[in-house]
Amino acid sequence: MAKIKKSYDALIFGGGLSGLLAAKVLAKKNKSFLIVEPSERLGGRLTGWSVDDTLLPSNLNLYTHSEANLAHFTWLEDTLSQEILDGIFQTSALHFQDGDFKSFNGFGERSPEALNQLNKFCFEHEKIKVKSYPQNWISQLVSDLNDDDYSLHSEITKINFADTESEVRAISAEINGKTTVEFKYLIWAVAPQKMLDTISGEIIGATEAKKLKRQTGVFDAVILNLAHKDFAFETKLLDSVHCLYGSQQEFEPIIGTVSKDHSCWMTLMDTEKTLDHEFVSKAIKNMKKQIKRAFPELLDTTDIKEKIIVSESSYGQLTLKETDSGFLKSIPNLFCTSSLCSPLDYGLIGTLDRAQTLEDSI
Secondary structure, eight states: OOOOHHHHEEEEEEHHHHHHHHHHHHHHHTEEEEEEEESSSSGGGOOEEEEEEEESSSSSSOOOOOHHHHHHHHHHHHHHSSOEEEEEEEEHHHHHTTTTTEOOOTTTTTOOHHOOOOOOOOHOOEEEEESOOHHHHHHHHHTSSEEEESSSSSOEEEEEEEEEEEEEEEEEEEEEEEEEEEEEEEOOOOOOOGHHSOOOOHHHHHHHHHHHHHHEEEEEEEEEEEEOOTTTHHHHHTTEEEEOOSSOSSSOOEEEOOSSSEEEEEEEHHHHHHTTHHHHHHHHHHHHHHHHSSSSSSSTTOOOEEEEEEEEHHHHHHHHBOOOBBBBSSSSSSSEEGGGSSSOOOOOHHHHHHHHHHHHHH
């Protein structure tokens, strides 16, 4: 447990990749900080998972090739002082129909809620190839921290504000309802809608509060990871994006990638559906049903292992009113690092965009 000081240059709420990158940016600028992390460990959903002492990725690792995205990865290389980029590669999108894999050409009469996000996976075929994955970056970022840089099992339970004639600023926060910490900057590295738990609509602004409450176009990700030793996928399937869906319209299509020893499958759903645990269970059963249709023997492999992750607010955009430097207009010392707040992209690329914006602004 960190020995919490009275004040810091920045208080970072959330110790996932976006929070850890924010900490790295602040450290490079010789700013003091404290990461407040609600769970028992740093890293969030991108930490990866281990099977037989092998660390496997926990996301699809599909990054569209563009100059802007390459620039974000170059920034990450410079920030971590390691080589990450490894060229580009071509993917094909396939869907399973009538007992065979066929080139994907759209969803036909289906109208997925997350159509824009799904199309990005299925129709943007040129991808960035990387030498390492988020769990590797997280491991390095965590190793760069001191024990006093973060507090686990911790929540921001109250934020105190100072109101001047020209602006409202966050000046301090209560951690776990008992420890008050002062700061110059508040870095919001958890889901943006959690602002409503500690910030009134009057302070954040009625329009912004409405956006955070409704979350139109924002999706949680339900991710099913499977570890399977030496499963014999056809070669043509290894560099493909697989789109699986059956006749049931209540579930969003499933996007997946496969490799020799691991496959990752994801379906998106809005937050209200994710809160319904019965619906999530049905969605996972549907994922397995569609995987079994496409790969009848995969789930029957004797040594198969699985990990299910429900990732909050992973895809979509939630554009809040910001200053030119990326801080909230209503609270000009609060910076949101969520990829949802990136005007350029979502997912990991959006996270890198926000971290780079913070570095340019603080």
